[in-house]
Amino acid sequence: MAKVVLYSALACPYAHRSRLVLSEKKVQFELKEVDLQNKPAWFDQSVSAYGKVPAIEHEGTRIWESAIINEYLDEVFPNPPLLPTQAGRRAVARIWIDYANTRFTSAFGSLLRASGEAEQKAAHDELASVLSFIEREGLAKLSTDGPFFLGAAPSLVDFAFYPWFERWPALQHYRGIALGKELPRLLRWRDAVRALDSVKAHENSADYYIERYARHAAPKKQAVA
Numbered sequence: 001m002a003k004v005v006l007y008s009a010l011a012c013p014y015a016h017r018s019r020l021v022l023s024e025k026k027v028q029f030e031l032k033e034v035d036l037q038n039k040p041a042w043f044d045q046s047v048s049a050y051g052k053v054p055a056i057e058h059e060g061t062r063i064w065e066s067a068i069i070n071e072y073l074d075e076v077f078p079n080p081p082l083l084p085t086q087a088g089r090r091a092v093a094r095i096w097i098d099y100a101n102t103r104f105t106s107a108f109g110s111l112l113r114a115s116g117e118a119e120q121k122a123a124h125d126e127l128a129s130v131l132s133f134i135e136r137e138g139l140a141k142l143s144t145d146g147p148f149f150l151g152a153a154p155s156l157v158d159f160a161f162y163p164w165f166e167r168w169p170a171l172q173h174y175r176g177i178a179l180g181k182e183l184p185r186l187l188r189w190r191d192a193v194r195a196l197d198s199v200k201a202h203e204n205s206a207d208y209y210i211e212r213y214a215r216h217a218a219p220k221k222q223a224v225a
Contacts, residue, residue, distance in 0.1 A: 002059045004022065004058045005032060005057040005058070006018060006022065006030070006054060007053050007055040007057075010033065011209075014053065015054040017160060018066055018069050018073070020159045020198055020199060021074070021159050022073065023197075023199075023201050023202060027073070046062075048062070048064040050064055052064065054069055056073075058072075070160075071083070071156065074156060096142075096149065096160070100157075104164065107130045108167075110126065111123035111124055111171065112217055114175075124175065127177065132183075147188055148192060162193045165190045169210060170217070173210045174214075174217035
């Protein structure tokens with residue numbers, strides 16, 4: 001089978017998702033880093049029509065958008081499976097991947113980029129509400145006794161959310177929002193995903209993200225009641 005070529009950017013959480021899935025499946029791949037601030041012309045023309053990472057090339061097919069890439073990888077490289085086999089459970093997994101894409105990542109980014117005390121307070125409250133929903137409606141109802149989102153084994157849902165939690169130290173540094181004891185399942189989940197060999201293989205330090213996200217977070221954090 002032809003090698004997977006992954007176009008990525010180290011700091012990009014969406015590209016991080018696909019690195020984790022490839023690693024979890026132990027798929028050998030060629031990594032091509034793209035400078036998103038100075039993209040080569042060939043990237044938009046011949047790799048990703050959206051001009052974004054991640055994108056992959058495999059067996060003559062180009063694919064972009066992390067959620068679509070990761071489902072493709074799960075189909076083409078079926079072991080270990082990262083989506084449930086039962087159709088209803090698979091649909092639930094996709095609902096939570098969509099929630100990550102449409103609610104969680106948006107709330108994270110809004111708080112990071114918020115300026116002024118009122119804007120930061122509103123963004124803080126929205127992200128806190130999203131985290132509570134994940135704790136209550138996601139992990140509490142789906143993980144049963146297992147540490148991962150869907151139970152005992154990791155899934156595409158875990159890899160859809162986790163990159164932003166590796167970046168959480170930057171959000172806490174600039175915006176003062178911590179993951180508290182009121183989120184016990186979320187904390188257990190974060191620690192379980194962090195401990196996976198596939199995650200440790202691609203881990204960056206808190207200092208890396210704090211430095212990398214500085215330009216997104218100006219002005220620095222305001223006090224949030």
